[in-house]
Amino acid sequence: MAESDLKLYDQAHLFDHLTTKQRQIIAAAIDVFAEIGYANASTKLVAQRAGVAEGNLFAKFKNKAGLLDAILQPVMTQIVPKIFNDFIGASAKHPETDLKTLIRQLVSERIDFLIANAKVLKLLFSELAYSQSRRDLLAQAIPAPQIARMGQTFTELKQQGQLVDWPDAEIFQLLWSLLGGAAVNYLFYQQVPDADKLTRSILKVLRP
Structure with a gap:
């Protein structure tokens, strides 16, 4: 997971409203989805890669599809x-x-x-x-x-x-x-x- 993956969004100030944990989740999701494909990824793996509890992901993005839309x-x-x-x-x-x-x-x-x-x-x-x-x-x-x-x-x-x-x-x-x-x-x-x-x-x- 790399914060540099969010540079595209940061330049347009699109994720300024997100918390640190939410940014970590987005960056981890980009990393995981690109690595193994969206269909093969799980919210559990994304949460693990982000270093947060899976509940943090559900609280903001609801599910895997919601996370993909956010990206x-x-x-x-x-x-x-x-x-x-x-x-x-x-x-x-x-x-x-x-x-x-x-x-x-x-x-x-x-x-x-x-x-x-x-x-x-x-x-x-x-x-x-x-x-x-x-x-x-x-x-x-x-x-x-x-x-x-x-x-x-x-x-x-x-x-x-x-x-x-x-x-x-x-x-x-x-x-x-x-x-x-x-x-x-x-x-x-x-x-x-x-x-x-x-x-x-x-x-x-x-x-x-």
């Missing part, structure tokens, strides 16, 4: 939208950015984020793989104005002849597929992404 809900509804918003905001400040620079920035920042928050993201990807409701929640959390702003950037790059003239939905799908595939390979198979190689692969497809 994933803030990521999907607050952290992911903020990351998306920050990236779009940075792109808007530099409208002259070419496709290569945009993709390199996207890839580099996502790899850094992936490595820094591997345990939480492993748990998130595992749940998204078979939970339609969580996928729907994540999709709804992305701010529509920011998607529109990214679409505007795509339009400008298409007009400049830098980006293939595909529907924006297909471009988003391609980016998700390649970035998501790299994330899965790292989280589940310990293959560290090569930022330069991944950038080249994306550009090879997206350039006219």
Whole structure:
């Protein structure tokens, strides 16, 4: 168990209201769920890893499902939208950015984020793989104005002849597929992404 696993939440002040024991439980749960999988974990093991009585877990989080929600809900509804918003905001400040620079920035920042928050993201990807409701929640959390702003950037790059003239939905799908595939390979198979190689692969497809 490591307090560093909560860094993602602490940066957004999402767990400021929790007690020390509750933070220990959350950190232990992230550790255990990422290590052996949510389905194989028990509240007893989480409590043991946290160094608290199992009753402390039930008092705040009710059960294992409640504990999982406490970990994933803030990521999907607050952290992911903020990351998306920050990236779009940075792109808007530099409208002259070419496709290569945009993709390199996207890839580099996502790899850094992936490595820094591997345990939480492993748990998130595992749940998204078979939970339609969580996928729907994540999709709804992305701010529509920011998607529109990214679409505007795509339009400008298409007009400049830098980006293939595909529907924006297909471009988003391609980016998700390649970035998501790299994330899965790292989280589940310990293959560290090569930022330069991944950038080249994306550009090879997206350039006219």
